[in-house]
Amino acid sequence: MTPRFKPGDAVRVRAGSPPGHFRTPGYIQGKTGQVARLHGAYKNPETLAYGGDGLPKQCLYLVRFDQAAVWTRYGGAPRDSLLIDIFEHWLEPA
């Protein structure tokens, strides 16, 4: 399983609301961030949730976002960030 991204890469989270179970929150969809970590390859929760075997495994990344880029009126400090674990099939190069 060759990872598509590496730490430092700019990525954008795909937008979508497929039927069924998925673990990409709505608030982060469409946002651009930077890969912080590659966790490795994990079974896909979207098919595990319906009794599937979750294969093929997908690469899972910890992605870092500037809070100011996520929320239109973020009221915190300029350096504040948000990190989320996101599967490769939800990411595209930015």
Place this chain on the structure above:
Amino acid sequence: MTRVHDRGGWPGAGPVDKSEHELSWWEKRTDAMMVLLQSPDKRVIRVDEMRRAIESMDPAAYEKCKYYERWLTALETLMIEKGILTREEIDRKVKELDGRR
């Protein structure tokens, strides 16, 4: 489409209630049953199935239910879905245990 369980940034959210409660026996049992059914040597349920079952609750019920009430609802949903139990069986057992009290 707004999914009721997808709470990050939910508008109108209020202050965080910091009070804590000691889990009741039924909450601990529900937790234990879920953990056992997901354990590697049993693998009756995956955690992803449990989450999906909770997420598929009626949105009003999801918001009204307490945490372990959602877990118990999901447990029942999955046991029936997997053909391990039926609703009628559970209802019958409730009545039977009621009769014994």
Place this chain on the structure above:
Amino acid sequence: MHDDHGHPHHDERQPTYYEKRTDAIQTLLIEKGLFTADEVRRAVEEMDARSPARGAQVVARAWLDPAFKARLLANAKDAIAELAIDVGERATIVAVENTERIHHVVVCTLCSCYPRGLLGYPPDWYKSLNYRSRVVSDPREILREFGLKLAPTVEVRVLDSTADMRYLVIPQRPAGTERLGQEELAGLVTRDSMIGVAQARTPATR
């Protein structure tokens, strides 16, 4: 007075819907051989035995031993196993470190993922809709509600646990603790500091 399900009966009170339902489902699943009453009892005991004290031991060790801390940050499961703590097989614990410049706070906006193997049951507020909603969009306000105010030069870093990782925050070691040993240091590490809504206690406030 206990019945053979092992829970006390309060003769004056009617069991609630959920109590009855839990009882019925547990009885049926035992009858059908999915698990035994003993296994249920042991699972409850195992969870009861887990408390933030376990996480506190890990943090104290990390404070005392920089090489251990480096191993913990690289591979938490293996490092924690060195301390003979069994976190259970399910999820992957990842340790993150708070510093003068970075303050982590953890949430699971989609449900309630939490490092239970190390910290025990999560507190009600961690699982609450309001915490899940607001800590990602307004973390500093949440921290203020918990009595923690951070300078704007600090990076507040929210971790939303959406996958198999369970994040454990290593809080900053408080000042004035240079002479303290493992047990005394562990005593300063609170559950809330390992979630990130608080700092560790200082010796003065102990």
